[in-house]
Amino acid sequence: MTRAGPRDDFRDRVAIVGVAESELGHLPHRTELQLHARAAKRALDDAGIAKSEVDGILSIGSARGVRFPSMQVAEYLGIVPSYSDSTSLGGCSFEAYVQHAAMAIAAGLCSVCLITYGSTQRTGGGSFGGGAEPWLPASQFEAPYGLPMMAGAYALAAQRHMHLYGTTREQLARVAVAARQWAAMNPLAFRREPITVEDVLASAPVSSPLHRLDCCLVTDGGGAVVVTSRERARDTAKAPVYLWGSAESHNQTSIGAMPELTVTPAAITGPRAFAGAGITPADIDVAQIYDSFTITVLMTLEDLGFCPKGEGGRFVGDGRIAPGGAFPMNTQGGGLSYTHPGMFGIFLITEAVRQLRGECGERQVAGARLALCHGTGGALSSGATLILGSEPR
């Protein structure tokens, strides 16, 4: 592993010390706040840190009605913070929150940051479409045409990727099949029964070229992550995980405003995160790549530099991303098979941390020392990358 040289920035002042999910799946007896709270308690227990120490809160959920997520969650948990953040970057908000928490801790604003997520999107029957303010540009110039959100936006990108690079539905299907193979080794995964490429191709069409099994699950669930100072991390319950690189960006909100549908914000955040970490894509032992749809994965792998632009379909086409392959990815089963309550990004972090701690049992990637998480939000709108290490950089 190569390093650019001695560095010292805010990322070197912190560590991730606790991760957890709430209950996951179909949870009609739960509210969104309960899922934030359950995950928060489990993550603090995982860290061995008392709630009384928490002085930073970073929260968001999927419900439209919660206007002040960090305030609502902090009140529910009985926390009065000195740093508060509900930045909404959609599904990658949590990768950005780790970066924000690191900045806040390094700046001395707080010492223990609790990042939480909760959503009852499955029970609520929720989708992201409809209900937006009528004066918003997308309400006037996109919604009247009947594009199903979010699948339709990603379908437009997939169609163009196929046109430019010859990507096939079979190559997209490999992403879903590999996710299910990993999920079979995760007792918490929502879908564990095996599927084949033929099953994906034959599943019901949603918005061409994407079919049902190209699309993520819709579940209920929550998650939480605890970030603290390097000093406090010397006395926590489990081995700390260190922040090597991080970056966040967004291109646009609406799919119609995206400059080139096959180039995601990962093309901005990936190079920045790798440069900060002083490593290259070849150094990554395990990757957690946001898989809202199969096409999301192909384009993200290209933009992060794991393969050349347009080669994503061929990259995943030979079992490379499946268990036993050379590129272990989405080892918990991903949003396609494990869970997806609307914003999957927090679960990229929980799995990366567990892999770096060596806690993943049957699906453990042997000797994993460096992990990458890349979240994607909205309609390919936002992206945030984290590079995490089992040792300080």
Next chain:
Amino acid sequence: MSTPTPSPAKPLPIPNTETAPFWDAAREGRLLVQRCRACGEHIFYPRLLCPHCMSDALEWVETSGRGTVYSFTIVHKAPPGFRDEAPYAVGLVDLAEGPRLMTRILADDLDRISVGLPVEVSFTSAGGGIDLPVFRACS
């Protein structure tokens, strides 16, 4: 069995001071975009300021109504309000003047729609006094 529920209404644009000239022209069969008098760029969707140079010297100009399909999708699982129309094609069209807009691509055979297809605008009534610009292959 549950009792049938009425179909939800389709979302319709509600013109405001920023967008009314676009929708007024659409009712007359004309497709307008804004052009920045300071930097010359054509802009869509309509705004108060040019997103290229932040000038507020924006004027409305009529487009040729011609463009090419940038990408498209055939919608099978339609959102509420559109279910009785599926399958249908939603696309992004790059206008000859530069801006890209979302639209419907109309075709007798949806399989003949392709990326790069030359298309031209027509207008279809969506009710509520709104005519939506839609595109079909150039004749």
